[in-house]
Amino acid sequence: SDTPIPIHFALGEDFHLEGDLTHEQMQSAPNLFDQPDLDTMDDQIANGYYRSKEGEPEPLALFTAPRTDLSLLRLKHYTGTNAEHFQNYVIFTNYQFYIDEFVRIGMGKAGLDGYTEFVQPAEGARMPQMPAYHLKRADGAGITMVNIGVGPSNAKTITDHIAVLRPHAWMMLGHCAGLRNSQELGDYVLAHGYLREDNVLYKDLHPSIPIP
Known part of the structure; x- marks a missing residue:
């Protein structure tokens, strides 16, 4: 691959770039190391939008390497593990x-x-x-x-x-509302559809498409 590895992703989950470098080192880092490129961190392959150009190799995974590296680091940030x-x-x-x-x-x-x-x-x-x-x-x-x-x-x-x-x-x-009269408190319910009125998924999945 000719995709550069940003310094943020190359040093592992336990290295904190902002905390382990001085202000002067942080200022000079973009001149010395590759930085994360948001243009390469999308879900086009997984969402079915990606189209390879003639002569280009086909993707080997559903997510690009930078997108994967970003998520691996963010998991620790969001979940604490x-x-x-x-x-x-x-x-x-x-x-x-x-x-x-x-x-x-x-x-x-x-x-x-x-x-x-x-x-x-x-x-x-x-x-x-x-x-x-x-x-x-x-x-x-x-x-x-x-x-x-x-x-x-x-x-x-x-x-x-x-x-x-x-x-x-x-x-x-989770919990369910609007249950049938035949159901009792404590029953488990497998949902087969979701009401979508929050705009969160509209960009990736049109509201006309039901989520099973």
Whole structure:
């Protein structure tokens, strides 16, 4: 590849460019190193809009390398855990009591039934915007749960970044209104359509297209 690697992405998740360099070094960095180029960080391939020019190689992945590198770093920022801990099965929720129960189960399962460890944001640290919790397996087939908080913007942000990991499946665990009379409190409901009036996905997915 002839795509340069920006210095921000080359030094790993634990190197903080703004915190580990002096002001003078930060000022001179653009003259010495490649900087992130937002023009190369889009979802054209994944969204089906990309068209290769004649003679150009076809994409090998759904996301460009800079887009992937950006998301890997942002996952730690938003969730408080490194991308390496994310598992192939992801649950999103906006209710803390689901998180509390997952933490209880996860800590009890660590080291049992094929699960190797349970990872959560560091204690004592400021809670991240969307904390993630991981019940891990050696083959990556464990479970990650993310508290996305409130609002569709949070949901789109975190799914955009987790998407580069290509998880096998993800689902949203929440509450439902407008249930049938035959349903009782505590029943689980699998939604098959969503009311979209928030404009968040309009650019990527026209409102006339239903989300299954």
